[in-house]
Amino acid sequence: MKTATIVGGGVIGGGWAARFLLNGWDVRVFDPDPEAERKMGEVLDNARRAMPGMSDTALPEEGALSFHDSLSEAVEGAAWIQESVPERLELKQKVYQSLQEHCDPAAVIGSSTSGFKPSELQAGAARPEQIVVTHPFNPVYLLPLIEVVPSDRNTPEFVGRVKEILAGLGMYPLHVRKEIDAHIADRFLEAVWREALWLVKDGIATTEEIDEAIRMGFGIRWAQMGLFDTYRVAGGEAGMKHFMAQFGPALQWPWTRLMDVPEFNDELVDLIAGQSDAQSGHLDIRDMERIRDDNLVAMMRALKGQDWGAGALMNAHDARLAAGAGMVRQAADIADPSQPIVTVRRAVPVDWLDYNGHMNESRYLQAFSDASDRLMEIIGCDQDYIATGGSYFTAETHIRNIDEARLGARIEVRTRVLAAEGKKMHIWHEMHCADRLLATGEQVLIHVSLETRRPSPPSDAIASNLAMIAQAQSALPMPEGVGRHVGAPR
Amino acid sequence: MKTATIVGGGVIGGGWAARFLLNGWDVRVFDPDPEAERKMGEVLDNARRAMPGMSDTALPEEGALSFHDSLSEAVEGAAWIQESVPERLELKQKVYQSLQEHCDPAAVIGSSTSGFKPSELQAGAARPEQIVVTHPFNPVYLLPLIEVVPSDRNTPEFVGRVKEILAGLGMYPLHVRKEIDAHIADRFLEAVWREALWLVKDGIATTEEIDEAIRMGFGIRWAQMGLFDTYRVAGGEAGMKHFMAQFGPALQWPWTRLMDVPEFNDELVDLIAGQSDAQSGHLDIRDMERIRDDNLVAMMRALKGQDWGAGALMNAHDARLAAGAGMVRQAADIADPSQPIVTVRRAVPVDWLDYNGHMNESRYLQAFSDASDRLMEIIGCDQDYIATGGSYFTAETHIRNIDEARLGARIEVRTRVLAAEGKKMHIWHEMHCADRLLATGEQVLIHVSLETRRPSPPSDAIASNLAMIAQAQSALPMPEGVGRHVGAPR
Numbered sequence: 001m002k003t004a005t006i007v008g009g010g011v012i013g014g015g016w017a018a019r020f021l022l023n024g025w026d027v028r029v030f031d032p033d034p035e036a037e038r039k040m041g042e043v044l045d046n047a048r049r050a051m052p053g054m055s056d057t058a059l060p061e062e063g064a065l066s067f068h069d070s071l072s073e074a075v076e077g078a079a080w081i082q083e084s085v086p087e088r089l090e091l092k093q094k095v096y097q098s099l100q101e102h103c104d105p106a107a108v109i110g111s112s113t114s115g116f117k118p119s120e121l122q123a124g125a126a127r128p129e130q131i132v133v134t135h136p137f138n139p140v141y142l143l144p145l146i147e148v149v150p151s152d153r154n155t156p157e158f159v160g161r162v163k164e165i166l167a168g169l170g171m172y173p174l175h176v177r178k179e180i181d182a183h184i185a186d187r188f189l190e191a192v193w194r195e196a197l198w199l200v201k202d203g204i205a206t207t208e209e210i211d212e213a214i215r216m217g218f219g220i221r222w223a224q225m226g227l228f229d230t231y232r233v234a235g236g237e238a239g240m241k242h243f244m245a246q247f248g249p250a251l252q253w254p255w256t257r258l259m260d261v262p263e264f265n266d267e268l269v270d271l272i273a274g275q276s277d278a279q280s281g282h283l284d285i286r287d288m289e290r291i292r293d294d295n296l297v298a299m300m301r302a303l304k305g306q307d308w309g310a311g312a313l314m315n316a317h318d319a320r321l322a323a324g325a326g327m328v329r330q331a332a333d334i335a336d337p338s339q340p341i342v343t344v345r346r347a348v349p350v351d352w353l354d355y356n357g358h359m360n361e362s363r364y365l366q367a368f369s370d371a372s373d374r375l376m377e378i379i380g381c382d383q384d385y386i387a388t389g390g391s392y393f394t395a396e397t398h399i400r401n402i403d404e405a406r407l408g409a410r411i412e413v414r415t416r417v418l419a420a421e422g423k424k425m426h427i428w429h430e431m432h433c434a435d436r437l438l439a440t441g442e443q444v445l446i447h448v449s450l451e452t453r454r455p456s457p458p459s460d461a462i463a464s465n466l467a468m469i470a471q472a473q474s475a476l477p478m479p480e481g482v483g484r485h486v487g488a489p490r
Numbered sequence: 491m492k493t494a495t496i497v498g499g500g501v502i503g504g505g506w507a508a509r510f511l512l513n514g515w516d517v518r519v520f521d522p523d524p525e526a527e528r529k530m531g532e533v534l535d536n537a538r539r540a541m542p543g544m545s546d547t548a549l550p551e552e553g554a555l556s557f558h559d560s561l562s563e564a565v566e567g568a569a570w571i572q573e574s575v576p577e578r579l580e581l582k583q584k585v586y587q588s589l590q591e592h593c594d595p596a597a598v599i600g601s602s603t604s605g606f607k608p609s610e611l612q613a614g615a616a617r618p619e620q621i622v623v624t625h626p627f628n629p630v631y632l633l634p635l636i637e638v639v640p641s642d643r644n645t646p647e648f649v650g651r652v653k654e655i656l657a658g659l660g661m662y663p664l665h666v667r668k669e670i671d672a673h674i675a676d677r678f679l680e681a682v683w684r685e686a687l688w689l690v691k692d693g694i695a696t697t698e699e700i701d702e703a704i705r706m707g708f709g710i711r712w713a714q715m716g717l718f719d720t721y722r723v724a725g726g727e728a729g730m731k732h733f734m735a736q737f738g739p740a741l742q743w744p745w746t747r748l749m750d751v752p753e754f755n756d757e758l759v760d761l762i763a764g765q766s767d768a769q770s771g772h773l774d775i776r777d778m779e780r781i782r783d784d785n786l787v788a789m790m791r792a793l794k795g796q797d798w799g800a801g802a803l804m805n806a807h808d809a810r811l812a813a814g815a816g817m818v819r820q821a822a823d824i825a826d827p828s829q830p831i832v833t834v835r836r837a838v839p840v841d842w843l844d845y846n847g848h849m850n851e852s853r854y855l856q857a858f859s860d861a862s863d864r865l866m867e868i869i870g871c872d873q874d875y876i877a878t879g880g881s882y883f884t885a886e887t888h889i890r891n892i893d894e895a896r897l898g899a900r901i902e903v904r905t906r907v908l909a910a911e912g913k914k915m916h917i918w919h920e921m922h923c924a925d926r927l928l929a930t931g932e933q934v935l936i937h938v939s940l941e942t943r944r945p946s947p948p949s950d951a952i953a954s955n956l957a958m959i960a961q962a963q964s965a966l967p968m969p970e971g972v973g974r975h976v977g978a979p980r
Contacts, residue, residue, distance in 0.1 A: 050783040053839030145707030208769035211716025217627040217635030222709035226701025258748030279698035293540040302788035349543030366852035
């Protein structure tokens with residue numbers, strides 16, 4: 001079992017502790033703050049909640065966590081020592097001096113510094129070659145980026161080992177080849193921070209307006225392609241040089257208050273266009289457009305699932321669209337209750353596809369589940385009712401996959417109530433794409449108390465709406481396939 | 491049916507056309523470029539591919555698209571005219587002059603300008619009050635942000651109507667209250683662009699390293715909370731003022747080449763901390779941390795589904811974890827083929843939960859589908875085999891939901907081959923969480939040709955691996971529940 005020592009707790013140290021622990025390392029913590037254990041416990045609670053499910057496979061068994069009053073005890077035998085003390089150079093140098101008296105000379109001493117150069121950290125150290133900047137981003141247990149900034153005192157073998165260990169924690173070690181104040185990412189954060197302070201100070205925008213300007217637009221783009229690839233795609237067929245020619249002149253315009261600009265000449269254009277070609281020249285620009293769009297749709301739909309930011313906006317828009325399209329929302333609105341109810345009408349999104357190039361089987365059930373949710377809403381088991389402590393849970397489902405659906409296919413689910421007695425409802429979904437039947441779904445749902453998680457009777461209003469629909473639809477012929485078991489001959 | 495006129499095609503004009511068309515508006519295009527129709531067709535192809543599935547409800551029927559040689563014909567009767575011609579002020583002013591001779595005085599004339607102020611656009615116009623900046627972000631058919639920048643010549647009623655129409659297109663109209671060069675969002679883009687040019691020019695980082703520094707770290711954060719809320723959460727219990735005190739001094743440090751900084755005094759700190767309180771003071775900081783984490787996990791998992799950026803990194807890490815944890819990948823590795831095979835071992839992620847606070851029914855099937863994928867890989871139907879044109883499609887599934895699973899629950903799926911004859915395999919999954927049985931899944935999968943999409947025999951190697959497993963497991967008792975139909979008494 002490998003051991004990591006965290007020197008300096010807090011949000012960043014706690015995040016490092018979580019990365020190591022949840023990837024199976026033992027972790028020792030040294031922090032003189034009497035609140036350190038409580039603070040780190042809170043970060044670990046968050047990490048244990050969010051991090052394991054992020055992977056599509058199980059993480060290793062968690063390592064052992066211990067807190068130590070003595071630095072010598074904490075660092076003894078550790079393979080990695082991560083320093084996250086406050087941003088004061090002399091303090092950091094003093095910490096390295098103490099811990100180098102006790103630690104393994106082969107251990108990595110990584111610093112979480114946002115701003116200092118490795119050569120500054122190493123100055124006066126007994127063994128400068130084991131100290132390196134490993135700058136993480138909050139929350140450290142989720143974001144992959146780690147800036148690895150060595151000086152010429154660190155050997156290539158050492159840097160290689162540092163990167164390998166970080167990759168083993170699921171992180172992305174970005175090797176910063178030339179040391180510079182604030183490394184790379186924080187230079188952008190600082191530029192944006194400075195511009196934001198101007199905008200607020202000058203009364204142009206509030207903090208909230210600035211956050212919306214970022215997260216409703218370019219923030220989503222940057223999360224998947226960064227700056228240059230985003231512009232490469234925007235430039236389209238004409239290419240990166242054309243894009244730069246178009247926006248080059250803006251460097252002389254007052255488009256920011258930050259006016260120390262590099263000279264915009266052919267040399268700079270060639271340098272950037274050349275690097276962009278090396279980076280993404282292997283991708284056709286049309287392919288890149290589609291990759292970008294698929295990423296944006298998938299991320300915005302992820303935010304939709306969390307009902308946050310751009311996703312919350314989209315959910316509100318969907319509700320207006322559904323109402324405008326005459327989707328039924330309550331029993332009284334059903335035009336002809338003797339017919340199946342249209343409960344879903346939508347297009348197949350990119351995140352519903354699988355490696356076979358069609359809608360994945362689990363998304364057939366997602367559409368049927370959405371259909372059941374809509375039926376529940378119609379009979380009165382809506383968000384308000386659920387807030388009172390009652391809901392329906394699905395007990396079983398039988399799906400027959402009859403035909404495929406491709407990206408963008410417009411699907412419709414029509415739902416029947418076959419029977420409704422007491423706590424139980426027996427329903428039948430058919431999924432169509434134009435005149436093709438794609439799938440059938442037979443389900444039994446049970447009304448439950450959300451407090452006891454046990455079966456309980458629904459409200460009278462729900463029972464009566466269900467009975468009304470079941471009765472009205474009872475004249476329809478029984479659908480082909482009801483009561484089938486898996487593998488029964490068709 | 492409402493009509494929008496697009497003046498100036500290209501990527502931005504095309505994106506606007508798609509927004510209107512796919513939301514049910516008729517669209518007329520005026521662009522003297524002989525290539526305009528082809529270029530716009532390409533943008534519309536992309537939009538029709540990505541946009542409809544983004545919603546969880548059907549979009550309205552698409553409007554009619556037409557191209558016009560005459561500006562007067564194009565704008566007649568249009569409710570919205572969107573100008574997206576090149577960024578030359580005198581050109582834009584000339585365009586407004588021509589179109590105001592023919593358009594409805596009540597129409598909105600929106601400009602896609604990145605930089606000009608509305609008062610500059612309006613100068614010399616016959617009816618300045620109908621011209622306003624409506625600045626979109628590429629791709630216009632996906633990103634919600636629109637900066638609406640009026641001058642004092644536009645009435646509040648007019649601005650209200652503009653915002654209402656944009657909201658009706660699913661967009662987020664950000665009202666920029668004071669006009670300024672480059673509005674709000676592009677000021678940040680410009681600041682980052684300037685810093686990036688320095689970093690490349692000074693040889694600190696390549697375009698690719700810069701893109702990774704953004705998309706592996708703060709880009710993902712910004713997509714959901716922007717700048718200030720991100721820092722508010724990072725500041726934790728100590729609050730926004732504390733955060734600013736910590737990073738205030740950096741304004742004087744050479745953390746960027748952009749050194750025109752505002753004076754950092756109490757007044758500025760109070761202004762920003764006060765606005766941040768107004769924006770998010772209603773949320774507890776612990777709740778915000780969890781909201782942030784849930785958003786990050788959901789977005790990164792979305793990128794995982796696309797195998798791109800941070801998601802591609804995580805997929806590679808998952809593969810290493812699974813191999814390290816001894817998950818079986820091929821038939822020869824099965825230690826004891828007479829027992830069910832562990833095909834899934836993972837934690838329940840946040841994006842698998844529903845409004846009942848537990849794993850949604852469709853994710854039970856997703857876990858079973860992942861289990862079937864793993865079984866396919868084990869018997870030899872892996873990515874290499876699928877590339878040769880054979881695969882398995884699921885024909886039917888019966889799921890019994892027996893118990894609930896909460897966020898983070900470690901689940902395991904064990905899979906049996908009940909029968910395998912020719913094109914058909916009959917399998918049985920059981921999902922466990924520690925000693926609790928959560929669900930069973932009975933499935934029939936059919937081997938198909940990916941060319942004809944029809945049943946076809948699997949390779950001999952696959953058939954023989956399947957037969958080996960089925961034979962070895964045949965001594966196990968038949969699972970309780972096999973062959974059940976929905977609603978059968980337990």
